[in-house]
Amino acid sequence: MDALDRRLLDLLRANSRAGWAELGDEIGLSASAVKRRVDRLVATGVIRSFTIRVDPAIDDRGTEAYVELFCRGTVAPVELRRMLSRVPEVVGAGTITGDADAIVHMRSRDVSSLEDALERVREAPNVEHTRSAIVLSRLVDREGD
Structure with missing residues (x-):
């Protein structure tokens, strides 16, 4: 994990739907380099899953x-x-x-x-x-x- 990985994680936490190019623009890497980093973070277990968060009230858990x-x-x-x-x-x-x-x-x-x-x-x-x-x-x- 380096500073770019940490910044990438921060960006994904804020918007996990951001595209590789958008993420790359933010951290100064190409889209393919960002994808390789994310793939590595997934493979090593740093990123455990990709998911959505639903308003608990919608699921009767308000x-x-x-x-x-x-x-x-x-x-x-x-x-x-x-x-x-x-x-x-x-x-x-x-x-x-x-x-x-x-x-x-x-x-x-x-x-x-x-x-x-x-x-x-x-x-x-x-x-x-x-x-x-x-x-x-x-x-x-x-x-x-």
Whole structure:
């Protein structure tokens, strides 16, 4: 990875539909050189996929929450992953430092369906309790997922 690769990645993040020539004009390379670089970035796993992002409200996932998960005793991350993977409203999760064992990102159609999904998470045998925060508005969104 050099400075041109990093600039190319920035440009692709901003507009993944840009053509090779347009990208090349921005970084000072020919269209074919840009294509070779992108092909290399894909082959080496730097670029993992090309995708689109759809407004979550269109997919009936306009209600969003972050949920702190508190477990009884010690629960292995693989067990948390298994349990959370069964709830389709869970769109992301990670183990964290601090009092909670994990943070869970959930999306659902509305507050009622979010509550139903949260109850399914709480029913897991190792879950002691949760603490939720519903997102009112997004201020910064650099996910790029």
